[in-house]
Amino acid sequence: MYKILLVEDDRNTLEGLAEILNQEGYEVVKAIDGNSAVKEIKSSPFNLILTDLLLPDFDGIEVAQQAWKEQSEVMIIMITAFGSVKHAVNAMKQGIYDYLTKPIDIDELLIVISKAINEQQLRIENISLKDKIKSKYHYDNIIGNSGKMQEVFHKVNKIANSDATVLLRGDSGTGKELIARAIHYNSPRKNKNMMEIDCSSIPETLLESELFGHEKGSFTGAHKMMKGKFEIADGGTIFLDEIGELSSSVQVKLLRFLQEKRFNRVGGTKFISVDVRVIAATNANLEEKIKDKLYREDLYYRLNVIPIFLPALKERRDDIGPLLEHFLKKFSLKNKKNINGINSEALAICHEYHWPGNVRELENAIENAVVLADDSILKPEDLPFYMNVKKQDLKFKDLNKEVGSDYQSQIEYAERMILMDALKETNGNKTHAANQLGFSIRTMRNKTRKYGL
C-alpha cells in the first residue's frame, strides 16, 4: 500500500482529502502544519507528500526540502491557492513533481498522484537496475577473447569518455545492448539515467511522445503533460534500439535533436534543451533503406559518428569456448547445480554449429542444458536436439521420437528449422529472412525470440 503524507492547515480540507485518498486505497497520515509534517517525515517513510504551499509556520517548499534530506525518493505535489501559481512554478524548478490549484479537482488530483507514484517506482527500479548492472558490466562479464571482440572493447574504452553518438551494428543476439550499457556505465554519465527504448516495439503514433514527451491536451488522451525519455535521460544516456524502425516524422525530430540538442514536446512550441548522449543500435541494413528512400541519409550520418560493429558468433569462434564456460558457471549457480564442464563431443558440436541466433542462442542452449542435465558434465544429448543432427539426415517422421509426439511440438520444430534455414541463407539478416519467408520483420522478430534464435 502506498503511503501519503497530507499537509494542510485547513481542517475541513485535510479531513475531506484524507477520506478520499483512503477510499482510493492509499494509507494517509495527516499533518496540520510544517512542524508536524517534518516530525512525521522523520518517523516513517512516505511515497508521496501532498502539501499546501502556504502553511502557518513555514511554506511547502521547506517541507519538501526537509523531506528530501530524509527520504530522497519521496515525490512531492504542492497545492496552491489560485493566484500563487508563480510560486508553484518556482517550486517545480526545485524538484517538486507537480502542483494543483485550489479548488482541487479530485479527478485531476488522483491522476497526478498515481502518475507521481508510477514515476517514483520507475526511478526506484532504475536505481536498483543501475546497481545490478554496475556489478555486471565491469567488462569482465562481457566475454570476448577473439581479436574481433578485442577491437570492440578497445573502441569502447576509447569513446566511453566522450559524448559522441554511437551506432551499434550487428545481427540479433550479438551483444549490442550489452555494449551500449558498457559504454554508459564506463562513462562520466554513469550516475545519471540510462533510458532504453525499443523503437520497433512501440506503435509509431506513440513513439514520438515516448521519446520527446507531450503537452497536456496535445492529443486525445493527453490529459497531462508527460516528459519523454530524452528529458528523463538529461545528463545521462539514451539507448535507441532498433533505430531502423523509425517513421519519417520521428526521423526528422531525432535529426533536429542531434543537430541542435533541443526539441519540443508533442503539441508544444517551447524548446527544451537537454544534455543526452545518444547510443543507437540496429540490425537493419540502413544503407539499403536509404537507397529505397525509407531512411534519411542526413540522419544516418548524424547517428553514425562512431560506428561499432559486433561480429556474428560464427565469425569469432574463439569466443565460443569462453562463452560456454561463462554461461555454464552462471546457470549452474542460478539453478544450484554442480556442473563443471562439457565433454569433448558436445564441445565439438558447439564449435561447429553455425549459431544463427549468436550469443543469445548459445546462452539459451546452455541454460536449457544446465536445467536438464543429470550429470556434472554436459553431453551432446543435453544440448538442444537440433544441434545434434544434420538436417539432411533427418526424416520428418523421425521427429516423433525426438521432439515429442504431440502436434504442437512437431509444428514448432518444423517452424524452427525453416526459420534457421532462412537465417542461415541470409547470413543472419532478419529483414532479408523475413522477406524470403514472406512475413513482416515484426513477425520475424517475435518468432526468433520465441525460439531463441
Ligand SMILES: Nc1ncnc2c1ncn2[C@@H]1O[C@H](COP(=O)(O)OP(=O)(O)OP(=O)(O)O)[C@@H](O)[C@H]1O
Ligand atoms: N560478449 C558477451 N559476453 C557475455 N554475454 C553476452 C555477450 N554478448 C551477448 N551476451 C548475452 O547474450 C544475450 C543477447 O545480447 P544482447 O541483448 O546485447 O544482443 P542484441 O545484439 O541487443 O540483440 P537484438 O538485436 O536481438 O536485440 C544477452 O543475454 C547478453 O547478456
Ligand SMILES: [Mg+2]
Ligand atoms: Mg538488443
